[in-house]
Amino acid sequence: MPELPEVETIVRQLCARGVEGRRIESVRVDWPRTIEPLSPAVFSERIVGASLDALERVGKWMLFALSTGETILVHLRMSGSFSLTPGPYDRLVLMLSGGLVLYYADPRKFGRWRLVDDPGVVLDALGPDALSSEFTCAGFRVAMRRHRRMTKPLLLDQSVVAGLGNIYADEALWEAQIHPETRSDMLTDMALDRLYVAIVKVLRNGVENRGTSLGAGRSNYRDVEGVAGANREEVKVYGRAGQSCPRCGAVLKKSVVAQRGTTHCPGCQPR
DNA sequence: GAAGACCTGCTA
């Protein structure tokens, strides 16, 4: 389930496969609710004939800039993925010029496509992208101190910093040696600085390794080529409850924090 | 904050 590194990997691979610059020749919608809020007919009518001028990522959003001036915004949510070959869970298919076909698959049907004049209607609600130059240590301190919430759910709040999900949030907290339930306004400057560095580090590593895939199953993350991400080897805590902490050797503990499964090390991430 | 909603597939 895609967080920033997984989305970034998909975007890079689609660009490498030459998706940009192609004309949309036709559209097939297999699960109408994928598109929000337009009907499949209106959506298709407005994008067919346009070309995909540019593809980029902001947070966990994918942006397809169209030659019409409109933008398709795609959020993969829990199980969305892209492929250039058909599969059993395809929900939306774009037939592109030159015979390239873009298949959007989504077993759990949570992913959403939106067609907007101005991407700002979605992106303005986001904090800085975690791997952009707008994400600064000083800004991060201010954003975290504005709240008095537990640190982990705040990291998952995309209006604070855009791109983290459950895996990389747990990894960043472990890296920075911060307990997930620590209140954000109780974090010292040093702790916030460590956390900032940790966020950037775990996400960069994730991108370098083409994302994190866990377990088997078809709603498990795969890149555009259908290949699993290699970052699983780098994961220190997520999904490793009961095993020993790679840093201090204590037994990693799983709990529920703000309704999300959370793994941390009681030894080196003290309250 | 918490709980439910949106969905299906996999594991125990």
Added chain:
DNA sequence: TAGCAGGTCTTC
């Protein structure tokens, strides 16, 4: 068969 899953939104 129950419970769980990497995301987000809505409604208490």
